[in-house]
Amino acid sequence: MAIVYLGIGTNLGNREKNIKTALKLLKGKDVKVNKISSFFKTKPEDGVNGSYFLNGVAEIETNLKAGALLTFLKSVESDLGRKKNHRKEDARSIDLDIIFYDSLILNDKNLIIPHPKFRKRKFVLEPLNEIASNFKDPVTGKSVGELLHPHLSPLSHPPDGSPSLRGKMEEKGIL
Secondary structure, eight states: OEEEEEEEEEOSSOHHHHHHHHHHHHOSSSEEEEEEOOOEEEOOOTTOOSSOEEEEEEEEEESSOHHHHHHHHHHHHHHTTOOTTOOTTSOOSOEEEEEEETTOOEEOSSOEESOTTGGGOHHHHHHHHHHHTTOBOTTTOOBHHHHHTTOOSOOBOSSTTSOOHHHHHHHTTOO
16 A cells, blocks of 8 residues: 555635545545644635635555546545636635655656645645655655755644644544
8 A cells, every 4th residue: 555645725615624525535445544634724826716725734545556546536626526627726626636655756747746846835845744744755855844944934724713624523533
């Protein structure tokens, strides 16, 4: 079974519900959810439309090959209302990205692993550091903690004063 780190984000509709539903849909005979980070409230980047994002990371185990996992993730996104031919600036009901797939380095026309932008995205690095600080980027050889170090200020947890989404999911037996 491969250990995979997934970026999870949403900035459309009921964000907490979208994340909870996506995590439920991920679980099955081919995927086991091991760890889930806290989720952080962040501003949209790269010209993406819509309101704030909730972003986090999950560690999963899977017997699916990288390409088959991507197809499965796209089906989960579709089940949650994301259009197949969406534009990169469209708001997202859910966005599931493969950040790492074991220590695989892959540069295919449909899939690049590690995710090509993760090193520049604090909204990926901070939650990833929370659950996998010692995992080494197979391209740079640096740990997630080392990659996060240049990013100084912490992200904010949503919503202010409420229990964490991860805590709520644990209480309800989703995790």
